Amino acid sequence: MEFLRIENMTKKFNNVFANNNINLIIHKGEVHTLLGENGAGKSTLMNIIVGLYQPTKGNIYINGNIVKIDSPAKAVKMGIGMVHQHFMLVEAMTVFENIILGITKDKSIFIKKDIIRKEIMELAKKYELKVELDKQITEISLGEQQKVEILKALYRGAELLILDEPTAALTDLEVVGLFGIIRKLISEKKSVIFISHKMREVLEISDKITILRQGETIKTLDKNNTNSEELANLMIGRELVQSKYKKVKSTKENIISIEHVDYNKKSKHNGLFDISLTIGKGEIVGIAGVDGNGQSQLAQLVTGVISPDNGQVLLKSKRISKFLPENFINSSVSHIPEDRNKMGLIGNMTIKENMVLKDIEKSQFSLGKGWFLKKKEITKYANKMKEKYDIRCDSVEQETRNLSGGNQQKIILAREMEENPELLVAVHPTRGLDVGATRYVHDKMIASRDKGCGVLLISADFEEVLKLSDRILVMFEGKIVGIFSGENPPINEISLAMAGKTNENMEEVLV
Numbered sequence: 001m002e003f004l005r006i007e008n009m010t011k012k013f014n015n016v017f018a019n020n021n022i023n024l025i026i027h028k029g030e031v032h033t034l035l036g037e038n039g040a041g042k043s044t045l046m047n048i049i050v051g052l053y054q055p056t057k058g059n060i061y062i063n064g065n066i067v068k069i070d071s072p073a074k075a076v077k078m079g080i081g082m083v084h085q086h087f088m089l090v091e092a093m094t095v096f097e098n099i100i101l102g103i104t105k106d107k108s109i110f111i112k113k114d115i116i117r118k119e120i121m122e123l124a125k126k127y128e129l130k131v132e133l134d135k136q137i138t139e140i141s142l143g144e145q146q147k148v149e150i151l152k153a154l155y156r157g158a159e160l161l162i163l164d165e166p167t168a169a170l171t172d173l174e175v176v177g178l179f180g181i182i183r184k185l186i187s188e189k190k191s192v193i194f195i196s197h198k199m200r201e202v203l204e205i206s207d208k209i210t211i212l213r214q215g216e217t218i219k220t221l222d223k224n225n226t227n228s229e230e231l232a233n234l235m236i237g238r239e240l241v242q243s244k245y246k247k248v249k250s251t252k253e254n255i256i257s258i259e260h261v262d263y264n265k266k267s268k269h270n271g272l273f274d275i276s277l278t279i280g281k282g283e284i285v286g287i288a289g290v291d292g293n294g295q296s297q298l299a300q301l302v303t304g305v306i307s308p309d310n311g312q313v314l315l316k317s318k319r320i321s322k323f324l325p326e327n328f329i330n331s332s333v334s335h336i337p338e339d340r341n342k343m344g345l346i347g348n349m350t351i352k353e354n355m356v357l358k359d360i361e362k363s364q365f366s367l368g369k370g371w372f373l374k375k376k377e378i379t380k381y382a383n384k385m386k387e388k389y390d391i392r393c394d395s396v397e398q399e400t401r402n403l404s405g406g407n408q409q410k411i412i413l414a415r416e417m418e419e420n421p422e423l424l425v426a427v428h429p430t431r432g433l434d435v436g437a438t439r440y441v442h443d444k445m446i447a448s449r450d451k452g453c454g455v456l457l458i459s460a461d462f463e464e465v466l467k468l469s470d471r472i473l474v475m476f477e478g479k480i481v482g483i484f485s486g487e488n489p490p491i492n493e494i495s496l497a498m499a500g501k502t503n504e505n506m507e508e509v510l511v
Contacts, residue, residue: 002064003028003160003191004049004080009058011044016394018044020215022058026160029189031182033202035235036212037434038406039392042195045212046162050082051075081153082162085405085432086341087145089137096120096133099152124151127181141292143174150181161185162193165405167201168431172290172462179205197406197434199228211235236436245446247487248470251280254317255423255454256302261311263297268477272297275311275480277473279423279454284445286457286469286486289498294478295458296338299427302456303335304328316422329358334421336412336429338458340405344412347401351393352382354400354411358419385414390437405432417444424448427458442468466491476500 006024010017019041026032034042047053049060051069060067062078069075075082089098100116117133124131129147137145146166153161163182167175182192182205196202202209203223211218211234218234257278264271269292279285287295300306301313307323314320315331328335337343345354356365356378365381366373382396389410393403400408409432416424426445430438445468449455459465465472472489474482474497482497484490 001028002026003062005061005064006045006049007059007061009045009048009060010056011041011048011053012056013394017215019048019055019058022212022215022217024210024217024220026191026193027208028159028191029186030207031186031192031194031205033194033196033206033209034212035197035202035209035231037235037392038404038410038432038437040212040235040434041215042212043164043404044215046082046164046193046195049075049162050080076156076158079157079159080162081156081158081160083146083149083153083164083166085165085168087142087149089145089148091137094134094136095131095140095148098137098148099133099155103156120151120155123155127151127154127184128177129181143170143177146170146174146178147181158190160191160193162195164195165197165432166194167196167198170460175201197432197438199231199435202231203228213237232435235434245442245468247485248283248449249485249487251283253281254278255281255315256456257314258302259312259314261301261308261313263301263306263308265309265478269293270297271478272301272308273478275478277480279456281422281454282449282452283470284449284455284457284468284486286459286465286472287475288462288465288472288494289475291460293475295427295475297478298475299335299338299425299456299458302328302423303333303425332419332422334416334419334424336416336424336426338427340408340412345400345408348399350397351386351391351400351403351411352378352396355382355385355396355415358415385411385418389414390440406434406437409433410437413441413444417448420451421448421453424453424455425458426455428460429457430459430461430464474498 002025004026006022009019009022011019022041022045036042044053048055049069051071051074054070060069067078069078090101093101096117099120120133129151131144131147131151132140150161166178170178185192194205206223208220209223209226209231210220211231213235259276261272261275265273272294275298277285287298289295297306301308304323304325304327312319341347360366360373365378379396385391386393386396391407391410393407400411413429424445429445430441433441445455457465457468466489469486471486472484472494473480474494476498477500481500482494484494
């Protein structure tokens, strides 16, 4: 029995079709995955369903009845809830305050907090959504924030839950927990729209899979009648040949050396404890580990955001005395940050402005060290990058915040990788990217390595670390607990080290 039907859904922005005659049916008790490249129209379609956009044409049916969803509040009344890729939570508020924000369950002018609190706790227990209601949002992990978003949607009566890239920032254990919640919802005949680029997860949790390409529906398949290769080929419209990269076994010169560094070492999850590592020219060093074991602090250290409490860092054989981002930028260090919105982009600036953020003092783009911008040159360069990195947008004059997450990531990649860095610090570089774009980024990173760039790769995607790294270092509770060759890496031993279980007989590859 169907819950939602989309018929001939079309949305135009100026003369560009974001959605073009899309048809989709979501049944009750079903996980229906939407797959598509960045810019394929997934986010636009979801924004129509939740009332953020109004369609150019097309109809929406709920339980067989045609409806007009002209606001998010109307979508909630229709039983539709959405957990956005970037959570819509008020950080200054508690978990409880976020869940009840805007609720009007009865006509009383007073919020019956005790009753509501009890209802929320019962709902949380039912779906195993363990949250601490009195904690502020800033005090809880990303996985817990996601649970708050799901609980908020369910408390408002969601019968259809839309999950946009829900596993992008989760640990493997948190993903297992999320899938348990989804299965519980499906067992109660609720529906889930699941948006992801991770094929393994798509094939694990989906019932049906619909492919979108260039704003159109290409095909809907049963999960049991397809595989990752077919899905990838349908997404990009051609056969995607899997690549295998050659590994570098040794390098002669280090681009950066970290020696016995401590930072906030009392914290197991936000500190560094006696960290020593090197990254050679023309080498990719991958950091494996569950998120929250010091990886963020390591990235901040080697980009000048934080200073070590003890130890030293040598960049191109020179000891760093002042830890400032501009000093690292001037020393040819590029950085793909872990949070593109908070650290990588300025959302209300245009694509072209974000593209040259670090370069406005260069003579190519300005006169007088940034005082007089060469706007035509900036536009020309931005359009060149738009084509080269396949950034899907109406124009480079478009505000960056209006792009999909994947296309925002491509802007950062274009800006950072076109600098021809000597050291590239890449943190979750393909988070939110489709298979084609991921392949492109991987190729670019390997090409940079082969030109002599040292790369520090930090990724929650274990397969990505295995695929690209010449050496693999494992971090656990702020320490490096294992060093492995990237050539035929011992996956079981690495996995054990990621869980904090090191083997005394482990063969280390010392550099």
